[in-house]
Amino acid sequence: MEKLQKVSGKVAALDRMNVDTDQIIPKQFLKRIERTGFGEFLFFDWKYNDDGTLNEDFELNQTRYADACILLTQENFGSGSSREHAPWAIREAGFRVILAPSFADIFYNNCFKNSILPIVLSKDRTDELFRLVLENEGYSLEVDLVEKSVTGEGISFSFEIDDFKRKVLLEGLDDISQTLELENSIEKYEKLFMNEREWVLPDERKNL
């Protein structure tokens, strides 16, 4: 996985609560069997009108947010479906950091598998950032994961993040290789559990 240490760039403001993964990437785009090709469909149903033209009322279609790499949004971002297509689409559309007062659990976890940093903000901090972004066209921030800090014109603060999750992003760690290093523990567990809880194994001896 690509490392994430510092991200600097424009912030796009999406002032909506409970943005669910069905909005982030609608179901008609989940049929691909590749990990790529989702970016152009990010927020598709909001981005385009029924006739395929760009919906000018959708916040993120404003030219001021072109090339933004930080997304600022509201509570419970990424709720609903577990589809990892959501972070794939976000990443491919150029975003590396998401700032919000809260995230849905599965989406939050999925971000760390895709080199995206989700940062939890207080409600006050969120309001302050929305004000700064909306009042200043081209507003940018520098997010430093090493220092756990966010800095921009008129604002500077540090954020909390689980140490292990931080390390995963900083070093671009591959989860599976790490777990496979614990092969002995897994084998030991399996031996023990096969003896004690053999009933877990699917038993198809009858009713076939």
Add this chain to the structure above:
Amino acid sequence: MMAGKTLFDKIWESHLVHEEEGKPSLLYIDLHLVHEVTSPQAFEGLRITGREIRRPDLTFATMDHNVPTTDRSGPISDPISAKQIEALRQNCKDFEITLFGIRINSHSQGIVHVIGPELGLTKPGMTIVCGDSHTSTHGAFGALAFGIGTSEVEHVLATQCLRQNRPKVFEIRVEGERQYGVTAKDIILGIIGHIGTAGATGTVVEYRGEAIEALSMEERMTVCNMSIEGGARAGMIAPDQKTFEYVKDRRYAPKDGNYEKALEHWQTLRTDPDAVFDKSVTLDARKIAPQVSWGTNPGMVTDITSKVPDPGECEDSSKRKSMEQALEYMDLKANTPITDIHVDRVFIGSCTNSRMEDLLEVAKLVKGRKVADGVNAMVVPGSQLVKKKAEEMELHKIFTEAGFEWRESGCSMCLGMNPDILAPGERCASTSNRNFEGRQGKGGRTHLVSPIMAAAAAITGHFVDVRGWEMEKGV
């Protein structure tokens, strides 16, 4: 003295493979369910890295999201869906995984969260994952079951383990006896309306109390299914005699002496009396009315006797804005009585409400009645086994005589990945779990309700309080 353990604690602790300071725990996974939409990239990852599946014997697959619910004897008309379905078939063949497909073992095909329990794969005390947020359904058996992303699917395929931080445990008690016409669906919608769509974020919920214990296994699945709509990772209910009876003799249930051994363990799966929850809330089942969602997330729900809420009365400005956006999308005016809302479509199905009891209750309600003019209504059974049983009982005749379409099993219009979708502007009474914008089709408007509430809306053409309806007893 050490405090007692919750049901969650007991399952979590018995599945710990490895713990290390400052790192998430490594948890063993007893059952991994796979479907066509969230798995192809995981299998591809294994191929690229040359990794194998650690436990194909603990991995089971089905195709449900994409499959047509009309005649399946010919090829699938959508070439991209066909490709995804073919990819799952090939992956299961290459990696030696049991598949319940539309051509392979098709008599057991169905929605992944319907067939797991039905085949006896789902058992108390297990850890169960699937690349699908409604995996929480399996918690109805006193299992720890949760949805994961595709990277985690790959991780489980390769290691049979998952790295997880220990979640908090949230007790939701529902006391008292529910009224006639109030279903498990109304209980869970009532809970989500109460705690909000992110009310259980970061937690595993244990549902308890008299009204929960009184639920059948299928009703418990409906409740646990929608845990994720309240933000929870998982929902669970302690197993009891009903659970043990349900599991016994199913295809993959423990057989012979193994069942007794299992039972001995399953009986220990209860929260100790002195266990402490991180959070707790209590609801009174007697006060829960049939529920209808009015907005664009499952927390936006109200009683059938109520009105569409007025955003003007909401003090929180972000909430007000989100209510206004929801009403605009839903094309509803504040203060409209819920019973004045007319529907164009009715969908009875999904991993929330497509099991035998759901279909039986609907059949009792619609027998001898007719779907209103202008309403298009369909019943989509959760699995081929449900379909077969319903047909043996001739329920399909009751449905079709009343004017419902009777379909093949799959996720269907719950998320409309197959051709079953709403047209823009259409309004649907749906027994599914999500009323998100565009969920059932771009521009479609979804109202979440119970199966009998959906059936009653089909008959009258608008929402109606089913508590005043007589049910046919002869079905």
